[in-house]
Amino acid sequence: MEYFAGLDISMEETRVCVVDREGAVVHEEKTTSTPEAIAASLAKAPSCRRIVFETGRMAPMLYHGLVALGLPVVCIESRQAYQALKSLATHKTDRNDARGLAHLARTGFFKPVHVKSLPAHAVRALINARKKLVGQRVMLENQIRGLAVVFGVRLPRALSPAFIKQALRASEGITGLSAAMEGLIAARAAVLSAVAAIDADIKKMAKASTICGRLMTIPGVGHLTALAFAAAVDDPGRFRRSRDLGAYLGLVPRRFQSGEVDYTGSISKCGDRRMRTLLYEVANVMLTRYRGALKLKDWALAIAKRSTMRKARIALARRLAIIMHAMLRHGTLFKAA
Known part of the structure; x- marks a missing residue:
């Protein structure tokens, strides 16, 4: 039989819950929030196929620590988990949250997130x-x-x-x-x-860093922006398409659709705010200070002519994010032509 575990993590203690394929609880325990203590607690139950916990301040340390111990851990989006856990239990307690996360692990009703190195x-x-x-x-x-x-x-x-x-x-x-x-x-x-x-x-x-050196071939990209982008992306292979970077950094329009209502608003502003700001600054430098011939600049200035300069900067920032990811993925340098 397959078994699944949920971990409700806090700074000091972690609530561990293990369930079987049918949802019956086979092990529950409270332990300290360290990879070794959590692994020791899980060792008291049958081997789990999947171990789930939410994103948070402790997530990077625990995730990499548990992976190093050979445990099949999955980190899931806390906002999605909150909505699911709210519907599973009337009272919010650590014990109920751990049980709810174990049931999410059992059903597969979750969205895994990448935990940066x-x-x-x-x-x-x-x-x-x-x-x-x-x-x-x-x-x-x-x-x-x-x-x-x-x-x-x-x-x-x-x-x-x-x-x-x-x-x-x-x-x-x-x-x-x-x-x-x-x-x-x-x-x-x-x-x-x-x-x-x-x-x-x-x-x-x-x-x-050779990666940063490659990114800094783009006009306007300096040490800070290159290092921040490399850290934000971490692993280029986790994005299936380079254009997904626009949505990841919150540089795509927000959309709301319900029945006859279909509204497209300003950018979503999701993800890394600092990285989004740095890309906007690079776009501004490219449009206002860079004097060389650049097709990317001409493309953005054409947008500014038919719309506004602010929208041109945002569009150029999104395009730069896509280009920078492609450069990381394929190991290429920026070509001005």
Whole structure:
């Protein structure tokens, strides 16, 4: 007889449930959320054909750990699982969720998702840390600007050398304001130093990667975008067609159809928001700063002429995602002609 398991995972504990082909529970247990402990708990039950759990913060570590232990684990989309689990049990408990996931594993009524490799997650963590630090830098600069404008001082652009000099000059001789300015400026300097260190790491990693070197042959694609795209895709073979990248990154129009209603709206904005933003910036650079002859640019400018520049940037970002995936899949370089 075949057996199936469901894992309801939290930070500290995991609820394990094993059912047979008919849906009868044969094993239930609560264990710690580590691959070794979960494998030990599953070893107390008959060998399972499929083990299912939801996406979440613990999913990458547990998935790769359990796969390394030889267990047939499948990670499923949490939003889909939520709708199914809600219909299976009246009360939401860890025990009921584990049972519901086991029944999903038994029936096959789920959509498996790709779990990125741990190196890809490490790259994404570096990029996300940089984004947070840049946000903190902007927040500190806006705070400095806001304090100065109270005293009638308008500061120049924050990235210019005169920004700090004028900020310190505005606070001279004013008790309280001077200390506040110095503290904010010191914090800004520390954040800038951290951002510079991360930028150096990103540049080093991109230069050492042949994949990133291939992607950077596209005009406007730099170290950050190339590294982020390689980490977002992870395995090019998991996409059957390159044009699926548009939907994966949320760069295709949202559609709602019901009876006589058939509505096509703005882009779906699903998937990796940071990657979508980077591709939009590359499209903007290609359309406004790149001066070379490029058919891709001419195609996007034709869209802008009959529609808007914003739609042209989005269309070009989607086309760039498709091209970049094809380059990764086939190991080719970008051709401007």
